[in-house]
Structures are given as C-alpha cells and as structure tokens.
Amino acid sequence: MAGEDSSSYRKGGKKMKMGRKAKEEYTGTGQKVSKHQNASVPEASFVRKQVDPETAKYFAEIANVIEGTEIELEERTVICGNALEEARGKEVELATDYIISHTMQTLLEGCSVDHLCGFLRSCANNFSHIAMDRSGSHVAETALTSLALHLQEDKETHSLVEEMLSALCQEIVVNPVDIMCNCYGSHVMRRLLYLCEGETLGSSEFHSSKPSVVLAERLNLRSSQLDGHKLQHHQKFPDQLKFLVSEMLNPSRVDIATLVVNQYSSLVLQTALKLLAGHEQELLHVIPVLLGFSTESALEGIEAREVKKILSLVEENAYSHLMEVILEVAPDTLYDELFTKVFRGSLFKMSSHHCGNFVVQALVSHARSQDHIMSIWEELGTKFKTLLEMGRPGVVASLLAASQRLQTHEHKCCQALAAAVRLENESTICIVPRILFLDSYFNSEENDSWNWPNGVKMHLLGSLILQSIFRLPNDFILQYISSITSLEDNHVLEASRDPSGARVIEAFLSSNVSTKHKRKLVIKLRGHFGELSVHPSGSFTVEKCFNVSNASLRETIVSEILPVQSALSKTKQGPYLLRKLDVEGFARNPDQWKSRQASKQSAYEDFYSAFGPKATNASQSESFLADTHHKSQQEKLKDMRKEIDTRLSYGFAPNSGSQFLAHPGSAKLKRSGNKQAPERAGFAKDVTDNGAFKGKNRRHKMENVSTATKNTKGGEILQGDKPSTVVKEKKRRRKDAF
Incomplete structure (x- = not known):
C-alpha cells in the first residue's frame, strides 16, 4: 500500500474507513493480525493429566455448596481455604479442566490471602502452562486479581504478595516468549504487569486502547490517560516490574524481532511501556531494545538500512500499534531522535498505508515542539486533499489538533483544509457540508456537482475536525463561520438530529464567534426546538441555543418546548433542561418568567462590567x-x-x-x-x-x-x-x- 501512487485511490473507491484494513483478521483481543504474520510462536508441548473421578466428585460437591446457598462470609472463606488445600499438587489439572476451572475461580475469589498465596506457590513451577491454557488462563487471571484486591484491602499483606510475585516472575522469565506470544498467556502477562506496578481491579480500563479513547486524546478532546497516570504513579513492586520487563526484553535470551511483530506479545509490550510512562531512565533503555538497538546511543549512528527496516515494520499491524505507544511515552530526547532520523521525509508515504497512517497520527499528535510541527507541515501541508481522497482524515485531524495544542500553523491548516474541499472560485458555503460528509463527497464521481445527501450519516472524523476548527480564533476561521451560517434551514435541522452533526452545531455555539452569527444559526431552527429537545442528543443543542439567544428567541424556544414538556420529562436529560429553561415557570406565569430572564441579563451585564475582560464593542x-x-x-x-x-x-x-x-x-x-x-x-x-x-x-x-x-x-x-x-x-x- 505504501508504494501505491495516490492516483490508485479512485474517487469512487471505498477508502474512507477509519480502521486498519486489508489482509487482516480479527482476533479476540480487539486488534487485528495480518494473514502473513504468525498468530503465535509454537510453545513446547505439555500433556495435562486428567482429573481423577474422586477429586472431580469432591469439587462438584464444593461447587454446589458455595454456589447454591447463602453462606456467611467467614464460613465461606474457611470452605474455600479447605478446598484449595485439597487441590494441593493437582492445581494444573484442576485449573485447566473446563468445568472445574469455574469452581477454582470461585474458590480463589473467596479464600484468604494465605490460601491464595499457597495455591500460587504450589503451582508456580507450572504457572506458565496454566496461563497458556484456555481455561487455566482465567484461573490465573482470577488469582492475580484477587491478590490485587487483598493488597488494596490490607496493606500488611504487601510483603507476602511481594514474595509471591517474585516467585511467579522467576518462573515466567525462564521462557517468556511462549507465554507472551500465546493468545491466552498474553492476557495473564498483562495482568501480572498491572499487579507488579501496583494497579488494582479495573486498572486495565485506565490503560484502555479503545480507538475512540485514543482518538479523543489525539484530538485534544480529553486529557491523556498517561498524563494523569504520571501524577498518580505509585509502584507497589517496582523491583519486580523492572525485573520482569528487563528479562522479557533481554536480547541474549529472547528474540526481540519475533516479539515486536507478534499480535499477542505486542499487546504485552504496549502494556509494559504504558506502565513505565514517566520513568525516563527505564524507557531510554527499553525503547532502543524494542527498536533493535542495544543502547540509546545507537540511534545517533543509525544507518540507512536500519531506518528502512523500521519504516517497513510500521506497515505490520502489531508493530504499528507498538510504535504508536512508543511515540506516546518516549522521553523528549528520544522522540526527537526518532522523528529526525527515522520518520522525517517519509511521512506522506507512511500516511498512504493502512497501518502506517496510524503511526503518523501518533507521531503528529505527540509532537513536542513547534519545530516538529513545522517539519510535519512541510511534508503534509500541501497534501490535505490527497490525504482525504485516500481516506486518511485522521492524519489531517491530528495535524490540526497538534497545531492548535502547540499554537503554530493553525491558520495555515485551516486554509489548507478549506482548499482541499472546494475549488478556487467556489463559494465558501460548501466547506462545512463537504467536511460533514467526507465519505460522500470524496467518493462522488463528480465533486463539482455534489449536493447535500439526505438521510446519510455524517462522518465522525469530519465532525471532530470541525469541532477543532471552532475552537480556534475567529480570524483563522472566517470561511468556516460564513459556511455554517449560510446553511439552509433544513440542513441545520438535519445536522442537529445527527449525533456527529449536533456536536458541530454545539461547538459553533460555544465558540468565540460573535453572538450575532450564533443567533443567525439559531433562528434557522425555529419551529423545531420541541422535537429537538426530546431527541437523544438534541437537548444539548437546545440548551446551547437558549444560552446565546436574546429575550425574544428564548421565549420562542420555551414556548415550543412547552407542548412536549411531559414527554421531555421522561427522557434522560429532559428534567435538567426543563429546570434550566424554567419551562414550568413560563407555563405558570409568562410575565414573571420574562422578568426573571431580564433580571438575569441585567445581572450578567453588571457582573461582566466588573469582572469580565475589557471588550472593544x-x-x-x-x-x-x-x-x-x-x-x-x-x-x-x-x-x-x-x-x-x-x-x-x-x-x-x-x-x-x-x-x-x-x-x-x-x-x-x-x-x-x-x-x-x-x-x-x-x-x-x-x-x-x-x-x-x-x-x-x-x-x-x-x-x-x-x-x-x-x-x-x-x-x-x-x-x-x-x-x-x-x-x-x-x-x-x-x-x-x-
């Protein structure tokens, strides 16, 4: 894909998807794996013994006791502890049995920390085999999660848990490649890393890699999870974490080249990097190893063939995910080395690839200085139209957000985007509609005759781009202000009904644009405020409209909501909106309602005159x-x-x-x-x-x-x-x- 000429992306082709595509298969991990990439590294064969009938009967009876009746907590703890004592020496066959493994999970959740550590200590030598089994992996994860809970509830268990973790880490690092590259074992490894770092139950959500979360962070719509993590970083077992990561990445013992391109080990490595975020010395050692170098200084003399190898690897699905995290957590000095010596000069070619373009997004989103943005602009600033035609709006959105964050090239980005969706002599009216419908517009056979498509869902990234636009200073976005305020009434209504379109309307109404322009847009929705208020996302839009309206428009909005007051009160946001607009007060006494609104406006003006910034008009x-x-x-x-x-x-x-x-x-x-x-x-x-x-x-x-x-x-x-x-x-x- 990277070698394809941009002309190969036909306007009628289906190239506007945001996900990674082509020659990929979905896995149960939420990411995808290329067909030509090994799903896992074959591990040594292990023959599991069958559970003897007497033991199977015992645990079936235990399951009936602890799952079928109400038991006092103390009694339950004793029963679970006794059952685990009976499992001594049989942990592997019990944990890997499809039926009994469920009972083992229940026992590990209900036992004391002493019995929990006793179970893990007894099976430590075979923990890797349990972790790589379909059923056993759930048992292993449950045991580690229970350890975290005990640690949270009782700080005095720290030394006991630390001893247990040391034993497990020593066992796992004997041959970490097998467990890291196993689809079940990788989950256990990630849970073990969380526990070593001191994370408790639910912490994996904190390190979420959901595309929507990553996208929101890249476009400045939410703060980075890792930024918040740096502020609260409290490693419970730093020695165990460092030992585990260093042995996982010991080039003399493991094949790094295998780990970085394997789907499952890549997930483990991503987790390790996120947990080390903010620890520069560890990252300065770990990241060069992942890149194929022994020390950080190796980047200084990096050769052309090594650069070519990295640029080739970012087209691999697993490696591209890993590189995104590397760019996110890399110390400033290392990021600058990677940017200048590896990626600079290849940004457009990478953007053309279905995996490489995500690496470019990460590189742009985590730019550290205005100089970085300047270099990126030199390569991509004139390519906005081509990027959008190829279905790479994420690259454009990332550059726009990064320029806003670092306060450089914002105006140039706005101009380039507007030029990408309109011809030189065309009216500015077309700008906002075409960005709202990126798919429809760039897949159209005749762009110059394209019209607003009725009943078509608006493009998510197009919406996010426009939201970023309306956070910029007014002088930079005059074309966009003219375009959105020139929309036809029915188009404004349709946008307000669409979740992505409504966010654009709200962003405009929340911007620094003059109230005159805002009210021009609000007037286009007259006659529809009632139906919008009961729409799932419409109540937010109605509230924004009310905030920017004058007394007459506010009265119009409330009078239109009054007939749907009963239906609105039954929606999720309805009660709030009814209180905010004081609809009941308007119904009871319109004159008094008007008086209160006038009092508010007077109070705002007095308050503003004393405490607001000086206004020139x-x-x-x-x-x-x-x-x-x-x-x-x-x-x-x-x-x-x-x-x-x-x-x-x-x-x-x-x-x-x-x-x-x-x-x-x-x-x-x-x-x-x-x-x-x-x-x-x-x-x-x-x-x-x-x-x-x-x-x-x-x-x-x-x-x-x-x-x-x-x-x-x-x-x-x-x-x-x-x-x-x-x-x-x-x-x-x-x-x-x-």
Missing part, C-alpha cells in the same frame, strides 16, 4: 455573557454565572439584578470551615451594594470571585433556601459521538 460583551469559553479564568466566571442562574431561577430579586448573590435579609455566609470565608463575605457585600459592582480595587474583587468559585465544590457560595447549581446538578453524560 458590544458584540464581544454579548458573546461573553451568552457563553463563557474554555480559558481558566473564564471557567471561574462561568461557575459564577451558574450561581446567578440558580438564584434568579428561584425567584430572588425578580425585578433587579442588585441582589443576585444573596437571599434578601441574609448577608451571612454558610459556615463551611473554609479559611477564605471572610473574603467571600466581603465580596458579597461589595457586589450587592447599591445594585452595582463598585469598589476601588477591581483586582481585589477578582481574587475574591476566584476564591468563591473554587469553594463552590465544597458548599454553597451564599446562604439561601436552595443549594448552588454547582453542587446540586450532576454532570450530564452523553453516549453519542465525542
């Missing part, structure tokens, strides 16, 4: 009041905005914005034991004096509002009849696209 002020954006100080102001909403929604100061932070007649703070309470009290008194934000020292006020905002997580800002929205409202969750 009214539109900037409106934009701030309508939707506070992502910056740290603005997040604090947004929390205060929620407080204003809550106070006025419950009827406080309906005709004035002067007392929006305090209940009438109560100027005292609710005592929460916080040392900052006196400052907060001073802030409340100052801002409510004479209905305006007056004071000689505005900087002092900013410190107070920051303090008050930080403390909303621990309790109310001011005493009143209702708790703060910041405390009361649970975080809303959604299941649609990012």
Whole structure:
C-alpha cells in the first residue's frame, strides 16, 4: 500500500474507513493480525493429566455448596481455604479442566490471602502452562486479581504478595516468549504487569486502547490517560516490574524481532511501556531494545538500512500499534531522535498505508515542539486533499489538533483544509457540508456537482475536525463561520438530529464567534426546538441555543418546548433542561418568567462590567455573557454565572439584578470551615451594594470571585433556601459521538 501512487485511490473507491484494513483478521483481543504474520510462536508441548473421578466428585460437591446457598462470609472463606488445600499438587489439572476451572475461580475469589498465596506457590513451577491454557488462563487471571484486591484491602499483606510475585516472575522469565506470544498467556502477562506496578481491579480500563479513547486524546478532546497516570504513579513492586520487563526484553535470551511483530506479545509490550510512562531512565533503555538497538546511543549512528527496516515494520499491524505507544511515552530526547532520523521525509508515504497512517497520527499528535510541527507541515501541508481522497482524515485531524495544542500553523491548516474541499472560485458555503460528509463527497464521481445527501450519516472524523476548527480564533476561521451560517434551514435541522452533526452545531455555539452569527444559526431552527429537545442528543443543542439567544428567541424556544414538556420529562436529560429553561415557570406565569430572564441579563451585564475582560464593542460583551469559553479564568466566571442562574431561577430579586448573590435579609455566609470565608463575605457585600459592582480595587474583587468559585465544590457560595447549581446538578453524560 505504501508504494501505491495516490492516483490508485479512485474517487469512487471505498477508502474512507477509519480502521486498519486489508489482509487482516480479527482476533479476540480487539486488534487485528495480518494473514502473513504468525498468530503465535509454537510453545513446547505439555500433556495435562486428567482429573481423577474422586477429586472431580469432591469439587462438584464444593461447587454446589458455595454456589447454591447463602453462606456467611467467614464460613465461606474457611470452605474455600479447605478446598484449595485439597487441590494441593493437582492445581494444573484442576485449573485447566473446563468445568472445574469455574469452581477454582470461585474458590480463589473467596479464600484468604494465605490460601491464595499457597495455591500460587504450589503451582508456580507450572504457572506458565496454566496461563497458556484456555481455561487455566482465567484461573490465573482470577488469582492475580484477587491478590490485587487483598493488597488494596490490607496493606500488611504487601510483603507476602511481594514474595509471591517474585516467585511467579522467576518462573515466567525462564521462557517468556511462549507465554507472551500465546493468545491466552498474553492476557495473564498483562495482568501480572498491572499487579507488579501496583494497579488494582479495573486498572486495565485506565490503560484502555479503545480507538475512540485514543482518538479523543489525539484530538485534544480529553486529557491523556498517561498524563494523569504520571501524577498518580505509585509502584507497589517496582523491583519486580523492572525485573520482569528487563528479562522479557533481554536480547541474549529472547528474540526481540519475533516479539515486536507478534499480535499477542505486542499487546504485552504496549502494556509494559504504558506502565513505565514517566520513568525516563527505564524507557531510554527499553525503547532502543524494542527498536533493535542495544543502547540509546545507537540511534545517533543509525544507518540507512536500519531506518528502512523500521519504516517497513510500521506497515505490520502489531508493530504499528507498538510504535504508536512508543511515540506516546518516549522521553523528549528520544522522540526527537526518532522523528529526525527515522520518520522525517517519509511521512506522506507512511500516511498512504493502512497501518502506517496510524503511526503518523501518533507521531503528529505527540509532537513536542513547534519545530516538529513545522517539519510535519512541510511534508503534509500541501497534501490535505490527497490525504482525504485516500481516506486518511485522521492524519489531517491530528495535524490540526497538534497545531492548535502547540499554537503554530493553525491558520495555515485551516486554509489548507478549506482548499482541499472546494475549488478556487467556489463559494465558501460548501466547506462545512463537504467536511460533514467526507465519505460522500470524496467518493462522488463528480465533486463539482455534489449536493447535500439526505438521510446519510455524517462522518465522525469530519465532525471532530470541525469541532477543532471552532475552537480556534475567529480570524483563522472566517470561511468556516460564513459556511455554517449560510446553511439552509433544513440542513441545520438535519445536522442537529445527527449525533456527529449536533456536536458541530454545539461547538459553533460555544465558540468565540460573535453572538450575532450564533443567533443567525439559531433562528434557522425555529419551529423545531420541541422535537429537538426530546431527541437523544438534541437537548444539548437546545440548551446551547437558549444560552446565546436574546429575550425574544428564548421565549420562542420555551414556548415550543412547552407542548412536549411531559414527554421531555421522561427522557434522560429532559428534567435538567426543563429546570434550566424554567419551562414550568413560563407555563405558570409568562410575565414573571420574562422578568426573571431580564433580571438575569441585567445581572450578567453588571457582573461582566466588573469582572469580565475589557471588550472593544458590544458584540464581544454579548458573546461573553451568552457563553463563557474554555480559558481558566473564564471557567471561574462561568461557575459564577451558574450561581446567578440558580438564584434568579428561584425567584430572588425578580425585578433587579442588585441582589443576585444573596437571599434578601441574609448577608451571612454558610459556615463551611473554609479559611477564605471572610473574603467571600466581603465580596458579597461589595457586589450587592447599591445594585452595582463598585469598589476601588477591581483586582481585589477578582481574587475574591476566584476564591468563591473554587469553594463552590465544597458548599454553597451564599446562604439561601436552595443549594448552588454547582453542587446540586450532576454532570450530564452523553453516549453519542465525542
């Protein structure tokens, strides 16, 4: 694939899939393995003894006792311990028996840590055989998971578990290749690595390799799991982890070339690298070994044939996954060496390959400096259209996100993307629709006559690209603003109904674009707010529309939701939206509702005039009041905005914005034991004096509002009849696209 000319990717071809494809088979691990790649390395034959009838009968009776009736916890522990005593010397045949293995799992979950370690100690010499068996692997994983739980519940078991881990590691490293390359054994090895690192039950989710999670991290939609892990890194058994990893990768004992291209051992190696994230010295030793060098200094004199070998290997499925993790965790110095001496100059060729393009995405996403982005831009900046035609939107999205993160080349990326989807003399109106439907547009026989396809699902990566676009400064995205605000009414409605399209609409309404442009888009949805509010993802869009609307538009939105109030209350997000928009209050007394909305707007304006950034015109002020954006100080102001909403929604100061932070007649703070309470009290008194934000020292006020905002997580800002929205409202969750 890498050697194919870009012209071979016909416009009508099916090249827009995001997954790795061609000549691959799915495995039970969630990744794929090439047909020409060995699924595993043959391990030495092992003959398992059959369980004798008397023992089989005993464990069948034990299964009936512990699974069929309610037993006291203490009694259950004793029964499980006694049963494991009876298993002494027969662990292998019992653990690998399809029926009895289930009972063994139950026993290992219910026994004491002493009996658990006794079981593992007794079968340590044969642990590898158990781990590589279809049934035995489940028993081995259960035993390791139970060890982690005991360690979590009782810290005094540390020395006992450490001794047990040392024995298991010593046994496994005698011949680690067999177990690492086995489809069952690789799972056990990963669980053992987690335990050595000190992870407890469920920790494997933390190191998730789900494509959606990886994609969200690469596009700045969520923080890296490894970044969070670095902050909480607490190895329980660092010596065992280092010993296990070093012996797994000892070139004198194992064939590294086999491990890096095998589907199952690659998963083990990826886990080891993630667990070592943040430990530079270990990574500086491990990564060169995986690349085929003995020391880090070998990269300095890397030869052309060695570079060619690595570039060839990234086209292998297992190796490409491994290289993605290497680029993610590599120390800055090592990343720079790999970038400049191995990959630079080959980025477009790699992007053309169905596996190699994922390595390019990782390389771009984890760029460490503006110089890296500059070099990447030189190779890929003029190739956006070709990349999209080949079905490589992930490379384009990664470059856009990385340029945004490192604050360089954002404008150039925006211009290149717009040029990739429109001809030089075409109107900018076509930009957003074509990115929303990347598949449809680039698979069309006649691009210049392409029209909005009705009933077609919008492209996930196209949506993510546009979401990134609308997080950029307005001056960079003028063409995109013009395009989205020029959409026909029915197209805006269709986008709002589609999970991916709705996220683009919401991103635009949450951007720094002027309120005038936002309302232009909201008006296109008039007459459909009711149906959108009961749509699975539509309530989020309706809320964003309400936030940016003026008084007249807000009244329109609520009046359209009123007929579907009953149906909306039965949806997941409905109750929140009904409270946020105060639909019940509108139904009860529209005039009073309008008065409260006017009070809120007045309070926002007073609040903004004192604490918001200086605006050069009214539109900037409106934009701030309508939707506070992502910056740290603005997040604090947004929390205060929620407080204003809550106070006025419950009827406080309906005709004035002067007392929006305090209940009438109560100027005292609710005592929460916080040392900052006196400052907060001073802030409340100052801002409510004479209905305006007056004071000689505005900087002092900013410190107070920051303090008050930080403390909303621990309790109310001011005493009143209702708790703060910041405390009361649970975080809303959604299941649609990012």
